[in-house]
């Protein structure tokens with residue numbers, strides 16, 4: 001049987017193994033504290049990393065701490081994070097998030113998520129305005145080493161092209177479908193996420209993916225069904 005016709009479950013494992021070889025296996029260490037991760041991930045929506053960081057540090061410098069940010073005049077906060085996309089939408093969402101956390105927990109701290117069951121933690125986080133499944137799973141995997149899989153635009157695109165998920169699957173549904181096919185180990189899931197993200201940025205790019213350089217060619221539906229037959233070049 002051609003490798004690209006294998007069941008999606010087998011291709012998911014093959015994808016994971018091939019990308020582990022292609023890119024080095026990473027350790028799972030939190031890159032920033034949980035509150036920083038949460039708010040920076042909210043800032044990062046449709047914004048590059050440099051502009052997200054600039055917004056975060058400008059906001060901290062101007063208002064001092066989470067309390068200061070929560071109480072800042074809305075226009076001033078929007079101005080501080082103006083390097084991000086849609087600052088006028090993100091500023092009230094950040095303030096609402098901080099208020100919600102303070103009201104429910106008595107302090108602006110989300111370390112308690114470490115001891116909360118995964119489903120409950122996802123439900124708790126996704127009640128916060130501006131926090132979707134991608135942000136919630138990213139925080140729970142990166143900071144609390146919970147066995148979940150964040151699916152961003154790159155993970156989604158590569159998974160769909162290779163054929164791990166169907167063409168009609170939404171990004172939200174893809175979180176669970178892909179998770180069900182992978183080992184429930186946070187380090188494995190972290191590497192799967194990071195490697196697909198890197199592959200999507202560098203090789204399987206949105207426009208003209210560099211299939212000739214890709215280690216997933218032989219199992220990839222897009223390559224076998226479209227690219228190799230020249231369909232994407234047909235007028």
Ligand code: SF4
Pocket residue numbers: 158161162203204205209210211212214215216217220221222223
């Ligand atoms: S073969 Fe092409 S379409 Fe398939 S994963 Fe690789 S780069 Fe993407």
